[in-house]
Amino acid sequence: MYISAQTTPTHKPYWQCCGSVLKSYHWLFSHGGPELLELLKELRGIRRWSGFVLFDLSVIDFNLPAFRSVTHMDVYDDVDSDAPSTALLCAGLSALPALTHLCLNRGVDGQILQNLLHGCPHLQILVNMWGDRIDAIAAAGVEDIRYVVVVCDALDYWFDWEVGARGGTDFWAAADDFVRRKRGREIEESCYLLEKW
Numbered sequence: 232m233y234i235s236a237q238t239t240p241t242h243k244p245y246w247q248c249c250g251s252v253l254k255s256y257h258w259l260f261s262h263g264g265p266e267l268l269e270l271l272k273e274l275r276g277i278r279r280w281s282g283f284v285l286f287d288l289s290v291i292d293f294n295l296p297a298f299r300s301v302t303h304m305d306v307y308d309d310v311d312s313d314a315p316s317t318a319l320l321c322a323g324l325s326a327l328p329a330l331t332h333l334c335l336n337r338g339v340d341g342q343i344l345q346n347l348l349h350g351c352p353h354l355q356i357l358v359n360m361w362g363d364r365i366d367a368i369a370a371a372g373v374e375d376i377r378y379v380v381v382v383c384d385a386l387d388y389w390f391d392w393e394v395g396a397r398g399g400t401d402f403w404a405a406a407d408d409f410v411r412r413k414r415g416r417e418i419e420e421s422c423y424l425l426e427k428w
Contacts, residue, residue: 275300280298280301280304298327299328301327304327305360306333312340321350324351328353330351332355334359335359338370344357344378345375357378357379358402360383362382362385378423381402381425381426383402
């Protein structure tokens with residue numbers, strides 16, 4: 232399901248009808264504002280979240296029932312180590328009971344990445360996504376087998392998102408395989424760059 236800034240509370244009846252669909256597909260993409268928070272209170276059983284979580288310098292309420300079952304979260308917001316909302320974001324992510332896969336986009340301080348790897352109790356994969364190879368290579372290296380840097384530009388991202396939503400091999404599946412191969416010593420444990428899948 233795709234939710235945009237044009238989605239309003241008047242769409243609530245449609246959301247209520249889509250509850251079983253969301254539970255079947257387990258995907259939600261949010262590109263909306265704080266007015267959508269009321270709609271989120273109605274949702275249950277979301278497994279995958281792709282979208283923004285920072286609204287008006289505050290973090291979305293990760294205690295909402297919608298987030299209790301989220302296993303895969305792709306956070307679009309910039310995670311700035313100097314921003315007051317970053318500590319709240321990291322605390323919220325660490326409190327998600329089912330979170331196993333987390334993706335942060337663009338430059339993220341290495342210490343924040345380490346804190347998330349240690350603070351999220353069930354985290355199996357931490358992806359740092361970059362739009363181009365040069366920036367990805369220069370990304371903060373983190374010494375953890377679960378850390379993966381993915382190169383995926385904006386156009387490829389939308390294609391990849393749809394492939395994943397339809398059950399195909401997306402960057403999440405590729406990252407799972409990449410880490411499995413590192414654990415099996417097919418790839419050096421220190422290797423973190425995943426460019427193609």
